[in-house]
Amino acid sequence: MTANAHQALHWLSQQCRLIDAAARGVVFLGEPESGSYRAVATWPGDFTAGPAVANAAQAAVSQRAIVFTALEAAAAKSGAPGEVAAAPLIIEGRIHGAVAIELPRATNGQRQAIAQMLTAGSAWFGQCAMDADSARTKQLALTTDLIATALAPRRFAAATMALATELATHLGCERVSIGLVRERRVKLTALSHSTGFSDKQQLIQTIEAAMGEALDRETTIACPAVSDQNPAGGLAHAQLVRRHHMKAVLTVPLHRGQELLGAIAFERGAEQPAFDAETVTLCEQIAALLGPILELRRREERPLHVAIRESLHARLTRLFGPGHITLKLATTVAVALVALALLMPGQYQVTAEAVLEGTVERVVAAPHKGFLQSVSARPGDVLAEGATLATLDDRDLRLEQIKWSAKQQQVSSEFRRALAEHDRANVGIMSAQLAQAEAQLALIEKQLARLQLTAPFAGIVVSGDVAKELGAPVERGQALFKIAPLEGYRVILKVDEGDIADVRVGQHGRLTLTAAPGEGLPIVVERVTPVAVADAEANYFRVEARLDRPPAFLRPGMQGVAKVDIESRQLAWIWTHSLFNWLRLELWSWLP
Template identity: 45%
Template sequence: MLALQAAVVSHPRLGPAATAFASELATKLGCDRVAIGFVEDRFSRVVALSHGVLGDGRTEALRAIGAAMDEAIEQAATVIAPAPPELPPRIVLAHEALVRQEGGTVCTLPIVVQHDLVGAVLLQFRQGGAPDPAVLVEWEHAVALVGPVLHYMRHGERPWRKRLRDRLRRGWTALRSPAGARLRMGLGALLVALAVLLLVPFEYRVGGNARVEGEIQRVMVAPVDGFLKRSLVRPGDAVRAGQVLAELAEQDLQLERNKWASELAQHENAYGAAMARADRAQLVISQAKAEEARAQLALVDEQLGRIRLEAPFDGVVIRGDLSQSLGAPVQRGDVLLTLAPRDRFRVIVEVDERDIGRVRVGQTGRLALSALPWDSLPLAVTRITPMASAVEGRNVFEVEAALSARPDALRPGLRGVAKIAVGREPLAWAWTHRLIDWMRIGLWSWLGH
């Protein structure tokens, strides 16, 4: 057996290894011919003959040998012809046909690998009778030891299509067997799940990061250049319409008012003196300068009336802490405070550019806020911004939505995640369409057209 195994493993491919095994076995047993075959497409095909005589063109003889191998494989037992009386009776029609052609004795031993009959070894003796049962057991041991090695070498050299076909065929056989009941149940459940994933539509939602804003945001700016005198509110404070929020210092404006008031008085006096002298030229000049001083005085009075910043509506301060900037200089137009209504909100949803094509005005969804994770709020899309913006390395469109429920804990500036229902699609499509779209773009860009 060691010599037979050494003859096989000394060759890297099936043909030379099987020929070496057949030749070594023929030499050891004194056979006239040893043939090795494997099942292919349900019939045995001879792959090697002892002493390398496979390609001599004797196709009829090879068919007869293959038929004898099929006869032994179908009975899953060693078959000898002429059949000795001490062995169990077997079907030996193909073997007897081979004996009539060649003469002598024919013995076929099946090759078994993991309870599967994969091939056979056929021994031909021109002279001599049936082998002794003890010797026959030794032959079967030799074939059982070396046969699987040849089978795996053949399996590794077969084309992948044939290997796949054999694997599917074995799987189908195992599935139809009585022991495959659990496998059939699992396969049925898998097919049902696959059908659900591919065919049953579910609600498909898109969305992204979201933030809550006031429906109206009013910015309070510095009306004039000056200095901050006092601040009466801070972010988060609720305010009422007309309430004073902050105040600028009025000293500079008061000095400027006094200046223009003094100039107005001077020009009015000059106007009276010119009228008394009947000096028309001086009268016109004094009247024009008085009008200028009067306009400047009115402008300063208007600025003095606006140094107090008052709330335009009931709301809440959402931005601008001036308590740490008292006495700081401000310029006209500087943003000091931002106000928003207390009970009117809108939601801004950042939708990825790959999903914006499915979003429509009127679609509904849900909003989950980080501050209110235990509940989700219903929303409806009211507007879609037509321009994209870059956020964290990706292009997003801002979708504006209105809330139909407003809990007491809702505040402008809260952030969370919003999902908008855009239709019904199978789960398999929802899970894979991003990858498929990415592959399409990649393929298109790679092909260049």
């Protein structure tokens, strides 16, 4: 247990006056049995303890007894020889500090009297400290009980009723009432020792009027008045005392910060004591603690419409009430922007994903069945006209060429023999077989010539990564490469089906590519495909556009975002039309 500095100063002043009119003293306090104590009170107020005084106090603590130490004239504050009387401050058997008093030189008889006064005084100081600590402990227990009472019940009404009853029991009141502000007036919420009451009862109306007086004055009101700090009650308080035979009424406002939440009215009957200053202070502390807790419980049980209404009212109060300059400026700017959006026109644009394609794309296919022997080009390669793309394996054709070459020589020999023998029938047959062999050799020569796949014109390889398929079989007509020229491009827009009705041929816009986000390329819509294309996300329409001035860095396959200028419309419509269209569709789908 420790004593506070205010109590120590009061006790020290009394001790110094009792011992000697010229006595000066200091009280040292600290943690019990710590051995380290600091000065918490001096008498008179301008007295400064010197080393001799501090040493005397330390000696008293060490010896656990009263000590007297001589004080030379140079060390004494009075300038005359004196002495220091020091005594330990023992509370419940433990040293909490010491008191040291500087006084004029005393006789042995005077020292005995001083020692007796210090012994009695230190005992009285310890008792006061224990009493004060016991009072604080009781107040702490009361506070804890009240918080538990306010939070334990599940319903707010039960919590306030239990809280009012608990307050009446602990504070010795005949009746305790709790009222909260509703629609700018206080309404009684709970009455101690009562589960229900009627708003039309005269008692209830008088209590509410008394609470209203306290809230109007924004201060605690006691009737009769306790001190100048607590003004006497008004008419409602006087009526409550007179008509209902009460000895005293105390009304304390409930608040959270600067916001008044309600009030608590404490009433004591004729056989109970009136409220004193200490009780008023305790009630004010309880109200300061319970106000935010009750408001939190009340807000938890609000219906939805009440919560919305109160939230809107609070925001409007902040907006139109005093203060909150930043909120007012922000609201003014927001309103100005909204008004500007409603009145100011803007350019309505349709935004769509876009990809760049070549105007002409040539497919290079396999001329006949075979196997890939080598690949010289990959997607992204820029090629000149006639550059080699890939080569097919010619071994099968070479064998076929050797076969038909031998066949030609054989048929040619037989043809000459038939001529020599004038065998007309055989000459005709051999002549047909010889023509067949020559045709087959000519066909093989052409096929051999086409084994090397070349670029039909200068351009870039758009697709056809077959380098990893060397030796794989290919079929006749199988597409191996796709080549596009470098000078001709078209833009393919994927326009959402909700915006396609606004897109027309000839409209202008701009294209921003991922490769060049800072550069907008002008485009013109040339074709709108009337058939929707479905993908995993949504349906879209394919719209073709041309580039007015294509830069040199363009390549087929580049992607970006295109915006097509439609017409001038209000900014509010531009920002909200998609949402309203979606809402109209959803409502239509749900309505019968």
